[in-house]
Amino acid sequence: xxxxxxALRILPSPPPSxxxxxxxxxxxxxxxxxxxxxxxxxxxxxxxxxxxxxxxxLDALEPYISKRTVELHWGKHHQDYVDGLNNxxxxxxxxxxxxxxxxxxxxxxxxxxxxxxxxAQVWNHHFFWESMQPEGGGSPxxxxxxxxxxxxxxxxxxxxxxxxxxxxxxxxxxxxDYKDDRRTYVTNFIDHLVSWDTVTLRMMRxxxxxxxxxxxxxxx
Amino acid sequence: xxLRTLASRKTLAAASAAARPLASxxxxxxxxxxxxxxxxxxxxxxxPAISGEIMRLHHSKHHATYVAxxxxxxEQLDSAVSKGDAPAVVHLQSAIxxxxxxxxxHSIFWNNLKPISEGGGEPPHGKLGWAIDxxxxxxxxxxxxxxxxxAALQGSGWVWLALDKEAKKLSVETTANQDPLVTKGAxxxxxxxxxxxxxxxxxQYKNVRxxYLSNIWKVMNWKYAxxxxxNAAP
Numbered sequence: 001x002x003x004x005x006x007a008l009r010i011l012p013s014p015p016p017s018x019x020x021x022x023x024x025x026x027x028x029x030x031x032x033x034x035x036x037x038x039x040x041x042x043x044x045x046x047x048x049x050x051x052x053x054x055x056x057x058l059d060a061l062e063p064y065i066s067k068r069t070v071e072l073h074w075g076k077h078h079q080d081y082v083d084g085l086n087n088x089x090x091x092x093x094x095x096x097x098x099x100x101x102x103x104x105x106x107x108x109x110x111x112x113x114x115x116x117x118x119x120a121q122v123w124n125h126h127f128f129w130e131s132m133q134p135e136g137g138g139s140p141x142x143x144x145x146x147x148x149x150x151x152x153x154x155x156x157x158x159x160x161x162x163x164x165x166x167x168x169x170x171x172x173x174x175x176x177d178y179k180d181d182r183r184t185y186v187t188n189f190i191d192h193l194v195s196w197d198t199v200t201l202r203m204m205r206x207x208x209x210x211x212x213x214x215x216x217x218x219x220x
Numbered sequence: 221x222x223l224r225t226l227a228s229r230k231t232l233a234a235a236s237a238a239a240r241p242l243a244s245x246x247x248x249x250x251x252x253x254x255x256x257x258x259x260x261x262x263x264x265x266x267x268p269a270i271s272g273e274i275m276r277l278h279h280s281k282h283h284a285t286y287v288a289x290x291x292x293x294x295e296q297l298d299s300a301v302s303k304g305d306a307p308a309v310v311h312l313q314s315a316i317x318x319x320x321x322x323x324x325x326h327s328i329f330w331n332n333l334k335p336i337s338e339g340g341g342e343p344p345h346g347k348l349g350w351a352i353d354x355x356x357x358x359x360x361x362x363x364x365x366x367x368x369x370x371a372a373l374q375g376s377g378w379v380w381l382a383l384d385k386e387a388k389k390l391s392v393e394t395t396a397n398q399d400p401l402v403t404k405g406a407x408x409x410x411x412x413x414x415x416x417x418x419x420x421x422x423x424q425y426k427n428v429r430x431x432y433l434s435n436i437w438k439v440m441n442w443k444y445a446x447x448x449x450x451n452a453a454p
Contacts, residue, residue, distance in 0.1 A: 076427045117374055170375070171418035172427060180281040180419065 048086040049099065049122060051079050054129035061134060064188040069176050077172055078125040085118035099123055100219050124166060131165045133195035137188075162206040162217045164199055251298045253291040256284050257327050265335040269439045271424045279330070282419055286322030286398070293319060321398035325378055325413060332412050334441035344442040348411070348449040355390040365392050367433045370416050380404075381412040381445065385452045409452045411445040 054074060059067035089095045094102045094115055103123055106116035167189055174185040209217040259279055264272030293315040300308035334340035343359055344352060356362040362381070369392055370379035377396045384391065386407040393404045401410040414436060421432035 072426055080427070172422060175418060175422045179277055179423075180285070 048089060049082055051082045052126050052129075054132075056132075056134050061132060061193060064177075064192045065132075065174075066177050069173070072176070073168075073173060074125070074129065078122070081118050081121040081125065085115065085122055088115050088118060094119075125168070127163065127166050128168050130198055131167070131195055132189070132193040133197065135192075136195045137190060137192035138196075162202075163219065164202050164206075165194060251294050253294060254287055254323055256287045257330065259330050261333075261335050261338070265337075266333055266340070266439045269336075269435045270333070270421075274419075274421065274423050277423075278326075278415075278420060283323070283326040286319045286326065289315065290319035290323050318398050321400045321403075324400045325398055325415070328410055328413050329415055331444050332414075332441050333436075333439050334444070336439060339443060340439035340441055341437060342442060344446055346446055346450075348442070348446040351390055351449065362392070363437055366414065367430065369394050370414055370433045371430045373416050376417040379414045379416060380408075380410050382408045383411055383449055383452055385409050388453050409448065411448050412440065 051074075054070070058070045058074070061070060092115055094106060097105065099119060099122065102115060103119045106113040106119055108116070167186065169182065169186075174182060178185045206217050256279075259275070262272075263275040263279070266272075266275060293312050297309060297312045297316065300312060343349070349359070352359055352362050356365065366379050366381065373379060373394050373396075375396065377394055377399070378401075380393045380395065380401050382391050382393045382401055382404070383389075384405065384407050390411075391408075393401060393408065395401060395404060401408050401413070414433065416429060416433075421429060425432040425435075
């Protein structure tokens with residue numbers, strides 16, 4: 001997904017185009033394999049993850065999610081996960097990986113490495129902001145049945161699941177606005193916030209891979 | 221020991237009115253239900269360490285829901301057991317663990333806290349004080365360790381000061397979600413528990429869990445912890 005390619009900032013040069021990126025990634029990994037782990041102070045290029053911005057203003061989801069909540073949820077929680085991951089990358093074998101590869105590798109078949117939590121949280125929160133839009137919600141056109149699965153999506157990705165929407169049920173996502181009333185938060189998300197445009201795009205993309213006979217649908 | 225006391229207490233003046241009709245219906249079938257224990261202090265009594273709004277929601281909403289759902293699960297379990305419906309019995313286990321654990325943990329938690337005016341925050345003396353020095357080096361070292369483990373806990377859970385009553389040793393443990401301390405070891409007795417679910421602090425401390433942790437010690441009821449310790453390891 002172009003959004004994630006741009007999330008990987010390479011300093012000081014501008015981010016590469018998505019088309020060029022797969023080539024660069026392969027080169028980076030084979031150089032590391034040839035020369036082994038290079039201490040950071042000798043590297044000329046430092047690549048870290050950046051915090052992507054929600055595709056709407058911070059108050060745009062009111063009254064269903066307050067500006068204050070989005071400020072905290074995005075500006076503190078999501079930002080902290082990005083910063084935490086970047087701190088780990090300074091000394092991690094996953095330096096230079098795409099976010100999706102890093103999550104898959106760090107998941108380590110159910111025995112997650114330290115980077116997994118931060119990386120998965122970064123991914124989940126980016127996916128969440130994009131799953132919503134102002135004036136969203138209501139019934140989708142051309143209903144398809146969606147399968148709801150809590151929590152560890154990445155553990156199930158190996159079983160051929162492709163995420164379409166996610167809803168953050170951590171208390172920080174709704175407590176300021178709804179206190180303990182999670183039910184109303186979920187109802188408002190479905191009725192007023194779900195971005196069916198994004199859902200349609202994601203489903204079309206996933207179906208395109210299915211139609212091509214691809215055994216694995218890339219997650220993003 | 222504390223759990224047995226709680227489970228058999230059927231106070232007629234239960235704070236949760238919802239539990240009462242269920243309790244009487246279930247009791248007629250022999251299911252002993254639980255009820256929401258009263259707080260030993262006012263909702264606002266732990267300020268400024270923990271706000272009155274949080275205490276009110278935490279006790280009258282969150283804990284009350286655990287009680288109601290636990291009672292419902294117990295009733296369903298009783299029915300499933302009598303019908304010999306094994307799949308249903310197994311299916312109910314997660315609801316029992318979660319809601320029962322929530323009830324157990326929070327009942328301990330309310331006793332772990334005390335208003336400053338009534339002695340909250342006073343460091344432990346006597347046997348527990350010496351045991352802490354022996355097992356952690358100092359009181360400050362224990363607090364630092366519990367704060368670190370509480371802050372590092374991913375997601376929702378609890379951080380405990382535990383006593384292994386067989387080994388007669390103190391330790392700091394964490395449990396996930398509403399798992400009670402016994403899930404970490406059958407011999408473990410909870411002396412103190414700190415709820416690090418976001419609902420325990422978010423309205424006041426927002427995302428800054430470490431501030432909540434450093435402030436909660438001001439209302440910690442070490443006297444209660446000392447009594448539990450001396451009863452469990454005389």
